[in-house]
Amino acid sequence: MLKKSLFFFPLFFVALSILSFTEKQKAVKTIIIDPGHGGVDQGAAGLISTEAQLSLAMSKKLGDLLQKELPDVKVLFTPTTDIIPGNSRNKSEGLRWRANFANQSKADLFISIHCNSAGRSPGGWYEKRVVGYDEKETYVGKGKKKKKKIVKVPIYESYYVANPSKGTETFIWTAKENSHKGQLVGSSAEFEGTEGDSSIAYEENDPVMNALKLVYTKKYFLNSLRLAEMVQEEFTKAGRVNRGVKQRNDVGIWVLHATGMPSILVEAGFISHKEEEEYMNSEEGQNEVVQNVLAAIKRYIQALDNPKKDSNENTIPANSLGALLNENRKKILS
Numbered sequence: 025m026l027k028k029s030l031f032f033f034p035l036f037f038v039a040l041s042i043l044s045f046t047e048k049q050k051a052v053k054t055i056i057i058d059p060g061h062g063g064v065d066q067g068a069a070g071l072i073s074t075e076a077q078l079s080l081a082m083s084k085k086l087g088d089l090l091q092k093e094l095p096d097v098k099v100l101f102t103p104t105t106d107i108i109p110g111n112s113r114n115k116s117e118g119l120r121w122r123a124n125f126a127n128q129s130k131a132d133l134f135i136s137i138h139c140n141s142a143g144r145s146p147g148g149w150y151e152k153r154v155v156g157y158d159e160k161e162t163y164v165g166k167g168k169k170k171k172k173k174i175v176k177v178p179i180y181e182s183y184y185v186a187n188p189s190k191g192t193e194t195f196i197w198t199a200k201e202n203s204h205k206g207q208l209v210g211s212s213a214e215f216e217g218t219e220g221d222s223s224i225a226y227e228e229n230d231p232v233m234n235a236l237k238l239v240y241t242k243k244y245f246l247n248s249l250r251l252a253e254m255v256q257e258e259f260t261k262a263g264r265v266n267r268g269v270k271q272r273n274d275v276g277i278w279v280l281h282a283t284g285m286p287s288i289l290v291e292a293g294f295i296s297h298k299e300e301e302e303y304m305n306s307e308e309g310q311n312e313v314v315q316n317v318l319a320a321i322k323r324y325i326q327a328l329d330n331p332k333k334d335s336n337e338n339t340i341p342a343n344s345l346g347a348l349l350n351e352n353r354k355k356i357l358s
């Protein structure tokens with residue numbers, strides 16, 4: 025036991041010194057913009073549009089704006105048209121393609137844009153309620169025993185229920201997927217040394233590499249959480265309903281832990297909410313959403329590039345750490 029910890033102790037510092045060395049480079053050089061769904065997979069349906077259409081429209085606007093405002097950053101899209109990316113045959117193949125594309129592009133940030141959906145149907149639905157009773161004659165029994173009977177029959181009224189769920193949420197990958205994310209760490213550009221030299225070969229189960237993977241896994245989680253918080257803060261400033269930073273296990277979120285870089289999935293609003301769907305279809309709404317996400321990305325890059333200048337920006341908000349880290353403490357920090 026003592027021998028083992030003496031062996032790993034210096035390795036941890038080797039890992040940390042490599043980390044602080046790579047940290048000095050520009051933190052974000054390549055950003056992947058990933059419009060959710062597409063092609064035969066249109067995602068959730070609204071009254072006047074589909075999730076794939078809105079995600080693509082907002083993604084393209086976000087990418088164009090990023091390119092204009094941050095000309096030094098390379099912006100790549102998974103698809104730029106309404107298709108399953110990579111000519112994939114189905115949704116899950118498409119998701120694999122998205123993650124592979126991000127990993128092969130050595131991206132530093134992966135941003136997936138989606139729309140949310142809830143309730144029985146987009147817009148709303150009709151429900152019935154009892155508003156009174158009618159009396160109705162009916163007969164019970166047979167032959168001579170047949171008798172007349174008065175029964176109460178409810179009178180119904182239909183009323184419309186607007187689909188109530190609205191607001192924005194940003195997802196980060198689930199902590200229990202740490203091991204998977206850690207395996208992909210080597211695909212990040214910051215892992216390559218100063219000149220992007222990918223020829224550095226690591227033996228499988230190399231203890232230094234394994235220590236680095238652990239350090240990076242935690243770093244990616246914290247950076248994803250940090251950016252997700254900033255996105256939600258910008259939405260809140262714009263007056264949107266803030267549903268918070270969340271974690272979820274489902275097929276769409278798979279891309280978040282299959283990508284070896286900080287990654288977030290933004291649910292820009294509820295397509296099932298009539299007004300929010302109209303907002304996300306409008307030029308004004310789309311521009312506001314992408315301005316909010318852009319503002320968060322700028323703050324994130326600023327915080328990573330200048331960690332000492334603005335210590336507040338560099339601090340993970342306590343509430344997020346409280347809610348997410350504590351909740352998953354054993355899983356993340358073990």
Ligand SMILES: [Zn+2]
Nearest residue numbers: 060067138139
């Ligand atoms: Zn979606």
